[in-house]
Amino acid sequence: MSRLLESYAAGRWYAASAEGHPLLDAATGEEVARISSAGLDLGEMVHHARTVGGPAIRELTFHERALLLKDLATHLTGLKDELYELSLATGATRRDSAIDIDGGFGTVFSYSSKGRRELPNDTVVCDGDLEQLGRTGVFLGQHVYTSRPGVAVQVNAFNFPVWGMLEKLAPAFIAGLPSIVKPASQTAYLTELVVRRIVESGILPEGSLQLLSGSAGDLLDHLTVQDSVAFTGSAHTAGILRQHPSVLHGGVQLQVEADSLNCSVLGPDVAAGDPEWDLFVKGVVTEMTAKAGQKCTAIRRVIVPAALADEVTEAIAARLASTVVGHPGDESTRMGPLASLGQRDEVRKAVEALRSSCDVVVEEHDVDGSGRGAFMSPVLLRARTGAVEPHDVEPFGPVSTVMSYDTLDEAVTLAARGKGSLVGSVVTHDPAVARRLVLGLAPWHGRILVLDRDDAPESTGHGSPLPMLVHGGPGRAGGGEELGGVRGVLHHMQRSAIQASPDMLTAITGRWTRGSQRTATPEHPFRHSLATLRIGDTIASEPRVISLEDIDHFADFTGDTFYAHTDPEAAAANPLFGGIVAHGYLIVSMAAGLFVDPAPGPVLANFGVDHLRFLTPVKAGDSIRVTLTVKQITPRSSADYGEVRWDALVVNGDDEPVATYDVLTLVAKHDNQQA
Numbered sequence: 212m213s214r215l216l217e218s219y220a221a222g223r224w225y226a227a228s229a230e231g232h233p234l235l236d237a238a239t240g241e242e243v244a245r246i247s248s249a250g251l252d253l254g255e256m257v258h259h260a261r262t263v264g265g266p267a268i269r270e271l272t273f274h275e276r277a278l279l280l281k282d283l284a285t286h287l288t289g290l291k292d293e294l295y296e297l298s299l300a301t302g303a304t305r306r307d308s309a310i311d312i313d314g315g316f317g318t319v320f321s322y323s324s325k326g327r328r329e330l331p332n333d334t335v336v337c338d339g340d341l342e343q344l345g346r347t348g349v350f351l352g353q354h355v356y357t358s359r360p361g362v363a364v365q366v367n368a369f370n371f372p373v374w375g376m377l378e379k380l381a382p383a384f385i386a387g388l389p390s391i392v393k394p395a396s397q398t399a400y401l402t403e404l405v406v407r408r409i410v411e412s413g414i415l416p417e418g419s420l421q422l423l424s425g426s427a428g429d430l431l432d433h434l435t436v437q438d439s440v441a442f443t444g445s446a447h448t449a450g451i452l453r454q455h456p457s458v459l460h461g462g463v464q465l466q467v468e469a470d471s472l473n474c475s476v477l478g479p480d481v482a483a484g485d486p487e488w489d490l491f492v493k494g495v496v497t498e499m500t501a502k503a504g505q506k507c508t509a510i511r512r513v514i515v516p517a518a519l520a521d522e523v524t525e526a527i528a529a530r531l532a533s534t535v536v537g538h539p540g541d542e543s544t545r546m547g548p549l550a551s552l553g554q555r556d557e558v559r560k561a562v563e564a565l566r567s568s569c570d571v572v573v574e575e576h577d578v579d580g581s582g583r584g585a586f587m588s589p590v591l592l593r594a595r596t597g598a599v600e601p602h603d604v605e606p607f608g609p610v611s612t613v614m615s616y617d618t619l620d621e622a623v624t625l626a627a628r629g630k631g632s633l634v635g636s637v638v639t640h641d642p643a644v645a646r647r648l649v650l651g652l653a654p655w656h657g658r659i660l661v662l663d664r665d666d667a668p669e670s671t672g673h674g675s676p677l678p679m680l681v682h683g684g685p686g687r688a689g690g691g692e693e694l695g696g697v698r699g700v701l702h703h704m705q706r707s708a709i710q711a712s713p714d715m716l717t718a719i720t721g722r723w724t725r726g727s728q729r730t731a732t733p734e735h736p737f738r739h740s741l742a743t744l745r746i747g748d749t750i751a752s753e754p755r756v757i758s759l760e761d762i763d764h765f766a767d768f769t770g771d772t773f774y775a776h777t778d779p780e781a782a783a784a785n786p787l788f789g790g791i792v793a794h795g796y797l798i799v800s801m802a803a804g805l806f807v808d809p810a811p812g813p814v815l816a817n818f819g820v821d822h823l824r825f826l827t828p829v830k831a832g833d834s835i836r837v838t839l840t841v842k843q844i845t846p847r848s849s850a851d852y853g854e855v856r857w858d859a860l861v862v863n864g865d866d867e868p869v870a871t872y873d874v875l876t877l878v879a880k881h882d883n884q885q886a
């Protein structure tokens with residue numbers, strides 16, 4: 212008998228108290244493993260996540276969490292061969308495994324990088340600008356995101372046993388949430404191997420990742436208001452989860468990614484022989500055959516201009532004819548089997564349903580004499596006028612239906628009949644067609660690929676969700692949203708509006724808030740490394756008068772002779788200035804001259820300004836002075852320096868704000884690291 216998969220629960224590996232259900236190799240039908248969660252204490256898992264995993268993650272800053280993810284992805288990359296080997300049993304060819312395994316690692320690397328670049332080295336995230344709520348500025352509002360003291364339950368589909376787990380785990384981990392992963396039983400042996408290697412590595416804090424092998428049992432009964440469930444799978448199971456009392460009445464957040472009848476639309480501008488023609492045909496065939504069409508993003512509906520429908524159908528059929536279906540380990544194989552005989556039965560049933568309103572152009576043919584593997588050759592259909600089924604029935608395998616349109620509006624209507632999809636492609640080289648189709652399709656899709664000869668060389672294709680772009684879709688697709696870079700992290704966090712004084716907001720957010728206390732240090736703050744620099748440290752400059760000669764000189768020197776700086780008459784007629792004014796960049800340059808401390812020291816470089824606004828014009832003879840205050844300190848974990856964001860406020864002689872901006876510098880971590 213094969214091995215019984217184990218669950219990793221409350222800090223130990225658990226083997227079920229039952230024989231378990233056999234899991235079969237997709238190609239050979241041999242037993243790979245057995246699975247059961249009988250006897251597993253699911254309440255204890257939730258408790259362990261809440262009391263051990265969550266607190267351990269939330270002791271770390273976003274950057275520390277992100278760095279652990281980088282270590283993890285690096286570690287797993289070294290174990291790839293072992294995972295590829297086992298992945299064969301799922302029916303995945305090498306190319307399919309790359310999508311699942313390398314795609315999963317890439318997602319973790321991407322989250323590690325985004326977490327360090329786009330989140331503060333802290334445990335709270337500010338969202339949006341400060342809102343001044345009173346007249347004088349002592350009462351402010353700031354939105355912040357904080358980590359929930361809950362558990363992220365992740366229920367995954369069978370088709371991506373590695374990527375499916377990692378794309379949900381990475382954002383939840385950065386958000387500070389422990390995960391309980393429940394893979395689909397069919398391919399859980401591969402997920403179990405990855406979790407085993409993660410646990411052995413000791414990289415993630417104990418309790419941050421647990422694995423439930425087998426049925427989810429009463430897991431949701433144990434969840435409460437700070438917990439969430441992210442589900443990928445069938446609309447049927449999604450319906451059951453939506454009805455669960457913990458979701459309906461208990462405040463548990465449910466995020467669903469379900470069926471999707473994705474489409475690819477060919478623009479009417481494209482003719483056979485155009486680069487877009489080949490891109491379109493190739494895209495359809497790739498999506499039908501990659502992972503044997505078992506991708507939630509695969510193209511199920513091929514929407515083409517009526518005049519081209521015959522020709523396109525023939526081109527797709529011709530290309531499909533050369534698709535070699537076989538054992539996923541064979542070099543010549545282009546497409547492996549479906550995940551199981553059960554899945555193949557489901558797909559064949561779906562094809563039968565489609566026949567009622569479609570003609571079959573490419574029929575399934577026999578590929579495996581033994582009948583033990585879940586092989587199925589691609590099937591191409593052509594929808595008859597008014598067909599309903601292709602917009603309703605999801606064949607989760609190598610099956611697509613061609614349908615035709617006469618006008619762009621009709622193309623949009625056909626796409627919308629999918630009732631909400633994860634992704635749509637628009638293949639055209641005509642910008643006007645692209646705009647009409649994209650604006651029509653966008654409300655029905657989570658992602659849209661516009662493909663033409665220009666972006667094709669770098670296109671990642673129709674079917675690949677990317678960690679930096681949102682994944683999910685409206686309506687039938689589940690209505691959920693995952694990934695999307697930092698958005699995917701923030702989905703797991705609670706946004707709250709904080710109303711407080713500037714000093715309180717500085718203390719709460721770890722970011723200096725305008726209006727809160729400044730500390731005039733005895734030494735210029737540029738003399739301080741990160742070891743001694745503090746939020747609120749300030750340099751207030753002396754005033755400097757800006758003369759007409761300064762403005763003339765700046766105009767000559769830079770070549771910026773815009774009339775408002777050089778032509779008194781024209782400047783006088785300007786409704787905003789009423790005379791010659793200083794260049795905004797002259798003010799910013801002079802402000803730098805006023806606040807800078809020139810000698811070599813811990814400040815290594817200025818790498819930009821953010822949020823620069825010129826508020827009051829400066830005329831010749833006006834004076835300016837600048838106050839520079841440390842707003843945010845972000846040490847870089849991978850370098851001997853960090854980023855210091857300074858609040859810069861330039862005022863005129865009447866104390867009116869002339870310019871505001873953030874100055875961004877790189878500062879050494881220690882005093883002896885001067886440049």
Ligand code: NDP
Nearest residue numbers: 367368369394395396425427444445448468469470507607
């Ligand atoms: P299911 O909805 O049956 O299973 C998805 C996940 O949900 C699995 O982990 C499954 O566990 C789990 N599950 C099943 N019932 C429950 C329950 N009552 N409570 C909690 N968890 C539950 O989908 P499948 O993966 O079996 O695929 C079936 C169909 O789903 C496909 O044919 C396709 O139409 C669609 N699908 C959509 C995908 C997408 O990304 N949009 C991806 C894959 C499939 P277990 O395996 O142990 O039953």
